[in-house]
Amino acid sequence: MDTNLYLYNTLTRKREAFRPRNGGNTVRMFTCGPSIYDFPHVGNFRTFLFEDVLERYLEYLGYRVDRVINFTDVEDKAIARAARTGKPFSEMTRVVEDHFFQDCRLLDIRLPETIPRSSTSVDQAVFLVEALLEKGYAYRHGIDIFYDPLKYKGFGKLYGLDMSRWPKKKMRFRKDTYPGKRWNLGDFILWKGRRKEDGDIYWKTSLGEGRPAWNIQDPAMVTKHLGYTVDIWCGGIDNLYRHHDYNIAVVEAVSGETLSYWWLHCEHVLAGDKKMSKSTGNILYVKDLLESGFSPHHLRFFLIAGHFRKKVKITPEKMYESRGRIDTVRELASRLRAAAPDNQKGIPSSGGPAGRMKRAFENRMNDNLDVRGALHAVSDEITAITKPNTLRNMSPAEKASSLSLLRQIDGVIRILGLT
Numbered sequence: 001m002d003t004n005l006y007l008y009n010t011l012t013r014k015r016e017a018f019r020p021r022n023g024g025n026t027v028r029m030f031t032c033g034p035s036i037y038d039f040p041h042v043g044n045f046r047t048f049l050f051e052d053v054l055e056r057y058l059e060y061l062g063y064r065v066d067r068v069i070n071f072t073d074v075e076d077k078a079i080a081r082a083a084r085t086g087k088p089f090s091e092m093t094r095v096v097e098d099h100f101f102q103d104c105r106l107l108d109i110r111l112p113e114t115i116p117r118s119s120t121s122v123d124q125a126v127f128l129v130e131a132l133l134e135k136g137y138a139y140r141h142g143i144d145i146f147y148d149p150l151k152y153k154g155f156g157k158l159y160g161l162d163m164s165r166w167p168k169k170k171m172r173f174r175k176d177t178y179p180g181k182r183w184n185l186g187d188f189i190l191w192k193g194r195r196k197e198d199g200d201i202y203w204k205t206s207l208g209e210g211r212p213a214w215n216i217q218d219p220a221m222v223t224k225h226l227g228y229t230v231d232i233w234c235g236g237i238d239n240l241y242r243h244h245d246y247n248i249a250v251v252e253a254v255s256g257e258t259l260s261y262w263w264l265h266c267e268h269v270l271a272g273d274k275k276m277s278k279s280t281g282n283i284l285y286v287k288d289l290l291e292s293g294f295s296p297h298h299l300r301f302f303l304i305a306g307h308f309r310k311k312v313k314i315t316p317e318k319m320y321e322s323r324g325r326i327d328t329v330r331e332l333a334s335r336l337r338a339a340a341p342d343n344q345k346g347i348p349s350s351g352g353p354a355g356r357m358k359r360a361f362e363n364r365m366n367d368n369l370d371v372r373g374a375l376h377a378v379s380d381e382i383t384a385i386t387k388p389n390t391l392r393n394m395s396p397a398e399k400a401s402s403l404s405l406l407r408q409i410d411g412v413i414r415i416l417g418l419t
Helices: 043-062 076-085 087-106 124-133 214-225 242-255 285-291 296-305 316-339 352-363 371-385 388-393 394-414
Strands: 006-009 014-017 026-031 063-069 138-141 142-146 187-194 204-205 210-211 229-238 260-266 269-271
Touching: 006 260, 006 296, 014 087, 026 214, 043 063, 043 210, 043 229, 043 260, 043 296, 043 394, 063 214, 063 260, 076 087, 087 285, 124 138, 124 142, 124 187, 124 204, 124 210, 124 214, 124 242, 138 394, 142 242, 187 214, 214 242, 214 269, 229 242, 285 296, 316 371, 316 388, 352 371, 352 394, 371 388, 371 394
Parallel strands: 026 063, 026 229, 229 260
Antiparallel strands: 006 014, 138 142, 142 187, 187 210, 204 210
16 A cells, blocks of 8 residues: 655654555554553653554554554552552552543543553563573573673664663663663663562562563563564654663564564653653643643644654643634634535545645645644635635535545544544
8 A cells, every 4th residue: 555654764764655564554553652650741642642643644544553552550660659659559550540541532542442551461571581581682680680782783773872882891770761861881671570679569470570671561562462563663752762772672682573664753842941751840731731721622732733753842822822723723614514514425526625625634744744734734725715705606515525524634633623
């Protein structure tokens, strides 16, 4: 199946024509989900919204998307927070999970029916670690198991890591995550042997008692549910430091195949002049924006309108400006819906107003998912169509066709109130 969709591939650092690896119409896509030790903030939801729009647009083009999004529910931060708050681990993660589902419903983010969790993929994590031990990429150190990146040719290829900086001295990094944009130039942990501070968060396995480390969890979930090769892997830009290259090294060392042919990374939301993050303390939640008088579609529009590869700064002024723009477009779309005949089935045509709108929308979306440009183009077309004289002179078929096409477009962007 051929389309004119071009996407910037982090792996090749080029804008390339997208084709599924098997040449068919099925796209296998892995999208990094939330760590459910704490509530996701607006910055996190920008990535989830980008992934949502990408999936919907691929379907608009005629692809069938086989997508997995995951929950990270077993990691150092989650265990530490449960111990700090005194809450049972499962209760704490369940509350966060329910809150995530609620915010996704508000923002009209569609999720797969089945969502794997770190805790439900331990068997696959153990399988991968055993394979890595057998192949010589991993080794035991005390009760833990580490991966030696020097054993894997091409390590750091996604980020473009300069391996000449690698230290001669053996170093091991045991934490699941480390703050900041830094590289841990040493071996990373795959399996954490059972320790007292873990409480009852451990599994009895062939590796011994313990739990999978964060950097084996995504490989376990993707290989268990999508296989060892996918077409697209999406996530936040922070994952370009360490995490995604760790994932590549783990899976490709086991399979000998390419993990993902396309890597897409979403940039940060800035609050003030810094990225929105829990460590900085400048976070906003979905409920904060709704309590300030914005509707869910206002926030969805604001977060998808900025190009996913560029930072977007959130301020009250920018939110009000964005709200005014989308409310105007929604009013025009409502005007077209009121004018279109109820008894005529609209089939978008290649000519007339619907044809112009379709070409304008697709031209921008095919250009590396330029949602902002696509929305501007659609807004211009709706404005032109709904001018009183133009609307009056359009045939019933043209009105129905234009409305049908606009509904298809809204099936991707989900902000016009037509679906």
